[in-house]
Amino acid sequence: MPDYGKHTAQAEHNEKLLSTFESQSWETEFGDWYVTIAFYSAVHYFEAMLYAVKPNIPVGGVKTEFVEHSSNRAFRGFYETHSEHCVREKLIRLKFGRISAPFNWLYERSRTARYNCQALEDDDCAKAKSNLQKVKSLCRLRIEETA
Numbered sequence: 111m112p113d114y115g116k117h118t119a120q121a122e123h124n125e126k127l128l129s130t131f132e133s134q135s136w137e138t139e140f141g142d143w144y145v146t147i148a149f150y151s152a153v154h155y156f157e158a159m160l161y162a163v164k165p166n167i168p169v170g171g172v173k174t175e176f177v178e179h180s181s182n183r184a185f186r187g188f189y190e191t192h193s194e195h196c197v198r199e200k201l202i203r204l205k206f207g208r209i210s211a212p213f214n215w216l217y218e219r220s221r222t223a224r225y226n227c228q229a230l231e232d233d234d235c236a237k238a239k240s241n242l243q244k245v246k247s248l249c250r251l252r253i254e255e256t257a
Contacts, residue, residue, distance in 0.1 A: 124154065155250075212240075
């Protein structure tokens with residue numbers, strides 16, 4: 111499993127691509143990919159934070175420390191019927207509520223753009239950038255609070 115450094119590096123790598131989109135004014139033409147890349151950057155910032163914070167999460171009545179990733183073995187049974195995104199959303203809702211709104215906006219908007227072939231609103235790329243920055247800041251804040 112990737113560690114804190116690898117997740118952070120991937121998030122930053124994705125953000126660099128977002129910057130390229132912005133410098134080339136591709137947000138309008140490729141807005142579906144812009145919000146998708148922003149979402150996956152948020153995923154990696156969240157996973158890096160999980161790796162650093164190692165929260166205790168109740169699973170089946172027993173508190174389990176996450177040691178690596180949202181796909182931690184404690185949720186294996188849950189994975190049999192739910193995607194990793196569902197597990198991550200549940201973790202965010204249970205333990206990291208402040209991250210929930212901006213993270214879920216990115217998730218839902220990227221899914222809508224990719225799978226429903228729905229055109230973006232004029233300000234969706236700006237909202238994606240803003241929500242990514244919120245997730246990034248809140249994840250970093252959580253790491254600082256537990257350090």
